[in-house]
Amino acid sequence: MIPASSSAYSQSRKFKEISYYTASSQRYYLLPFKFHRLSLEKEVIVNEIGDFLVIPTGTTSRIVAGEINPDNIADQELFADLIANFFISSTPLPELIEVLATRYRTKKSFLDYFTSLHIFVISLRCEHTCHYCQVSRVTSDKNKYDMKRVHIDAGIDIMMKSPNPHVTMEFQGGEALLAFENIVYAIERTKVEAEKHNKKVTYVICTNLALLTDEMIHFFSENSVLISTSLDGPAFIHNKNRHKPHASSHQLVIEGIRKCRATLGEERVSALVTTTALSLEHPEEIVDEYVRQGFRNIFLRPISPYGFATKSTDKNKYETGRFLEFYKKALNRIIQYNLDGYFIREDYAGIILKKMLTPFPVGYVDLQSPAGLVNNVIVFNYDGDIYASDEARMLAEMNDQTFKLGTLGESTYEEVFYGNKVSALSEVMINESLPGCSECAFQSYCGADPIFNHATQGDLAGHRPTSAFCQRNMEIIRYLISIMDEDKKTEKIFRSWITGKS
Template identity: 60%
Template sequence: MEVLRADRKFKDFNYYNLKQDNYFLLPFKFHRLKNNKEVIVNEVGDFIIVDPGTVEKIVKRQVSKEDDEDLYANLLANFFISEERISPLIDVLATRYRTKKHFLNYFTGLHIFVITLRCEHTCFYCQVSRATENKDMFDMSIENIDRGIEYMLRSPNPHVTMEFQGGEALLAFDRIKYAVEKAEVETSKVGKGLTLVVCTNLAVVNEEILQYCKEHKILISTSLDGPKHVHDHNRHKPRASSYEFATNGINLAREILGHDQVSALMTTTKYSLDYPIEIVEEYFNRGFSGIFLRNISPYGFALRTEKTKYETAKFLEFYKVALNKVLEFNLNGTYFTEDLAKIFLQKMITPFGVGYVDLQSPAGLINGVIVYNYDGSVYCTDESRMLAEQADFTFKLGTLENSYEELYFGDKAMEISEVWANEALTGCSECAFQQYCGADPVHNHATQGNMYGYRPTSDFCEKNMSVIEYLLELMDENPEIKEIFEGWVAPRTH
């Protein structure tokens, strides 16, 4: 017992002196890549890829200014070590951290209006329940549109995006017109900027609709899953080719609105997994400047059929083949991006954060996006609305009958806020890729049964970590690819 008491005595001050030899450690995390190299990442996302064993040398203060001149200089310049107890550039580091979290300054920017649940497609992986065309009881009421706009204007964000979704949004085009004209008047009164987006499969689009979109500067977002056989398989339209409707609609919309006013998204189904090259080529040949390789979301009908289910590892195989095809175009001199990689690279290479709500911490739900459903229900993300269509109302914030404060700052919002920062989640807080990733309580709940989630079995974690690691390895192994990636996130002048 006497020995135990002696061991518990306070040590001499020098025992706690963090400086050994010539530097202090600043906070950083590390990860061993598949090529056996190590990557170290600091609190603002700066990274350095180093040889095996370097992390141990850094921690043991065995990196010498004389013998490891380049490494020492990189560590010092990138806030991994400091020659003083408190770095003289600590305010610079703090400013850079604030810049990464700058999106929090503005609060909710994306306001999704589910204008109708009606749809003329019967896509087997649809993420929501859909109603047949003639059931206008599934259209958003004028009263709910008015209240949604009122709450949109309450957001402190100086520029808001009003996005119309469905069902097929254009089946309720009369409601869209009302909402657009009302929003334009009301935002001008308070001096807010306004971006308008319609999400549509383009099956019912016509020149009259597009001329209206041109007059009111409405952007078009559509779906294109790949070449004809892939798109028609994934996005079924009875007695017709959804691919023909989509591609004809894209051409007409570009002709009337302008080429860059039309964007497209793809969803990777089990069927899609066999055609990574063909899917990329479809986007390239259609004149898009890039493609977003998205895995299927675990919501709605996507969970009810074996046609859509696949392991995350299968998607990652698909993703790497498709990304390499994208890089092939770039290596041959043509600018063409992959948007998931581009989002990660923005966080890895630049000092700025991203507006993509799935990869933010604190999470983008409520902070970045809110959903006003056709029936007046309010959800914190589109995915949480999809869960509600399966009778899971965990993420329902309330209805448009509630006050703004009750919806945005009520008990449900407070409950979600406890798990929406990856800096405070076990498995994320110590992860080297924390700064590049995000928190997704809705995905955790849908796939693992609770908002907190469990990282070792999380497909969200598996996908993001694998993609980030692959990007790091590509940059380390090929300087030309690193230069291409830097070009993707650099400001473009044309």
């Protein structure tokens, strides 16, 4: 209700008269940016394309109030940085607005060609009994859990319909090598179809390497297959996390890594860490093991709330704060190795740093906006069901079919990618418009994860103040910015992770 008194009304108004904003004495115009307090002494401002400046606490208020004076010697450097990095402009419309627009388009260019990664769950069988298994594996004698060739054919046909000229075909399990004959069939058929459709295909096999044979290695070499395996650290951690009856899974994976490297080359073999409660107690030892085995990168990731991982809560459940403590200790160990002359990159930090320090997009699904599910990845399950992402498939193993998009051989491409479920998902896939994300300074470095939100909070949009995804990413981003600001040697190391040059 408008107050009866016009004077009372004018006093209660939130906005000043238009003349206040158009006064000729205005030194500069504000461009869109957000800020976050890093510490008691410093804050960071971030613009729409991810450029950031670390400034003394209270500076943001001065910028917004128009108090930065280029005629003042103390403000000259700051004023120049603000202009150069598109935080303010000397004209209502920046002279380099097209440069700003081009950089924004480049950041979002991962959307240009649509789905790249096509995951084929070639078998749900596995001979390991990992307590944190996120796909609810079955024992190795149940052949009905192998992907039928009619479904393989249908998955390949959908992959060939992708508008993306460069697609990735990734084989997962269970243990994918238990269905090696079907992998051979799938790759041989894909090679024929790729030539027809003028597509370049990258092949990836996710495997524990325990079943590796010389025949398999030869096939991988002939077809330029990339190998992705799991290494959770030294033997006392790896064997506990990734149990194999009557054998040392650590010994088997190390032997497999060495054999693959000898034939395929070091750059074609990668490994992932999954952090259990046991892992959190040994961050330095895990990093040391990766260095001991000659790796130049390590991906530190928390356990996911899917599959068997949700059942062994004593081994797998831990607070996000504990993971962050582990992550920082491990990251500091990695930085020290780089300072001592051994190049090794932490991949999760590397993805975020690429978003911070370059104008280029990243292909990591969890840190994309719009979210990478469907836009960048699709999953074909062993039984022919189609899911929006690998995590969606894991939820299905827990009897939650929320993110099932169709069935191979029955659903058309249009029904899968443009159906009602994808339309509903698209409303919560953009962090620029999500509550709590839209005003976050770290928005451009983060992503949207409706599947994680659904699994942990029962809501696709999610609730940021209680989100483990939000808590983890915000603190990692804050930490990366802080240590770069405090130590230029660390910043130089981080930049080397992006370029790949030590």
